[in-house]
Every structure is written in structure tokens, then in C-alpha cells.
Amino acid sequence: xxxxxxxxxxxxxxxxxxxxxxxxxxxxxxxxxxxxxxxxxxxxxxxxxxxxxxxxxxxxxxxxxxxxxxxxxxxxxxxxxxxxxxxxxxxxxxxxxxxxxxxxxxxxx
Amino acid sequence: xxxxxxxxxxxxxxxxxxxxxxxxxxxxxxxxxxxxxxxxxxxxxxxxxxxxxxxxxxxxxxxxxxxxxxxxxxxxxxxxxxxxxxxxxxxxxxxxxxxxxxxxxxxxxxxxxxxxxxxxx
Numbered sequence: 706x707x708x709x710x711x712x713x714x715x716x717x718x719x720x721x722x723x724x725x726x727x728x729x730x731x732x733x734x735x736x737x738x739x740x741x742x743x744x745x746x747x748x749x750x751x752x753x754x755x756x757x758x759x760x761x762x763x764x765x766x767x768x769x770x771x772x773x774x775x776x777x778x779x780x781x782x783x784x785x786x787x788x789x790x791x792x793x794x795x796x797x798x799x800x801x802x803x804x805x806x807x808x809x810x811x812x813x814x
Numbered sequence: 815x816x817x818x819x820x821x822x823x824x825x826x827x828x829x830x831x832x833x834x835x836x837x838x839x840x841x842x843x844x845x846x847x848x849x850x851x852x853x854x855x856x857x858x859x860x861x862x863x864x865x866x867x868x869x870x871x872x873x874x875x876x877x878x879x880x881x882x883x884x885x886x887x888x889x890x891x892x893x894x895x896x897x898x899x900x901x902x903x904x905x906x907x908x909x910x911x912x913x914x915x916x917x918x919x920x921x922x923x924x925x926x927x928x929x930x931x932x933x934x935x
Contacts, residue, residue: 715859738919750909756921795922801873802861803861809885
């Protein structure tokens with residue numbers, strides 16, 4: 706089973722700052738199978754990035770994804786007030802079918 | 815618009831049963847694979863179960879195998895999760911999600927708002 710480890714656990718930043726979130730896999734993961742989601746309190750997760758670097762429909766271009774192999778990154782170029790949330794990486798695998806990282810909380814400093 | 819709406823959550827005693835439903839609208843339900851994902855209070859996301867578009871292929875997380883049963887009714891545009899022998903650790907918000915397989919890309923592009931299951935005596 707592939708384990709996804711996200712870091713840091715919490716990121717304290719101010720609006721307008723750049724956020725860099727890491728997702729590290731315990732084994733190599735196909736970039737095609739790596740996605741990122743945003744979750745706000747009381748809401749369902751929302752797809753941000755699929756295929757490690759492709760933005761989902763309607764996602765602002767301040768969100769970008771990169772990486773390959775075991776190291777993946779979600780970058781928010783300039784934080785807007787609505788971007789403060791928890792972010793999860795996810796990978797598609799064989800067993801189990803889907804694995805999530807434990808999440809990174811981006812909070813207002 | 816494309817939408818998933820879960821229902822059926824509630825309070826149940828340990829050892830009890832519950833059946834969750836997920837009603838799909840705004841897309842051709844029978845064309846898509848579906849999954850259930852849960853989130854325990856204050857915790858992260860955990861994939862629970864998957865069903866193929868026809869219902870012929872099913873997978874479960876080890877934590878629910880033998881206790882939960884996923885099914886679907888394409889004529890009713892509905893997904894189900896029958897949960898038996900419930901434990902306190904099954905307490906969570908349960909989400910249904912549409913799986914998207916676009917070329918080589920795999921992801922979940924539509925999520926319901928969730929239904930809360932509480933297992934407590």
C-alpha cells in the first residue's frame with residue numbers, strides 16, 4: 706500500500722503570500738494518478754488539480770501543481786481569503802483503490 | 815446541474831445497521847464509476863468502497879470488508895451503502911463521489927455534501 710505524507714501539517718500565512726504544500730509518496734506514483742482537493746469547514750472536498758498539474762474546471766490559475774515520482778507540490782501563488790482551508794493529496798492505486806494524504810491546513814497568520 | 819445528494823445517515827447503536835443512499839442528477843449515472851469516502855470527526859479522508867458503472871466490479875477498504883456492501887441502481891440513478899455490524903470507529907461523514915477516468919487521468923470530480931453516521935450507545 707502506498708502511503709501519502711503531506712507536509713507541513715499546518716501552514717500559517719497571510720493573504721497575498723505564496724503557499725507551498727508537499728505530498729510525498731512511499732513509492733513512485735504515476736503523475737496521472739495524483740490529485741489535489743480543497744476542503745473548507747462543513748463542506749465536501751473540491752477537486753483542484755488532477756494529473757499532478759492539470760487544473761480542474763473553474764479553478765483559478767493561482768493554483769498550480771507539479772512533481773513526479775514520489776514528490777508532488779501544490780502551490781498557491783498569492784493567497785486569497787477564500788483559500789484558507791485544508792488541502793489533501795490523493796492517489797489512485799490498486800489496493801486500496803484510493804489513498805489520501807492526511808491533509809495540510811492553510812490558516813491565516 | 816451535476817449533483818450528488820446523500821441521505822440515510824443517523825444515530826445507530828454499535829452492532830446496528832444503516833443504509834446510505836446517494837441520488838445522482840445532471841449526468842448519465844450509468845456511465846460512471848462511483849465511490850464512498852468517509853471522514854471521521856476532525857480527521858482526514860478515507861476511501862471506503864468502489865463500484866464500477868455496471869456494478870460488476872466492487873472493492874472495499876480492509877476496514878469495512880465483510881461488513882459493508884455497496885450497490886447501485888442505474889435505473890434509479892442511485893448508489894447505496896449497506897452498513898452492518900457498525901462500530902464506534904465507523905462514525906463519520908460519508909460522501910459519495912463520481913470517479914472520472916479521462917485518458918490516463920483518474921480522480922474524483924463530483925462530491926455530494928455528505929451524510930453523518932454516528933455509532934454510539
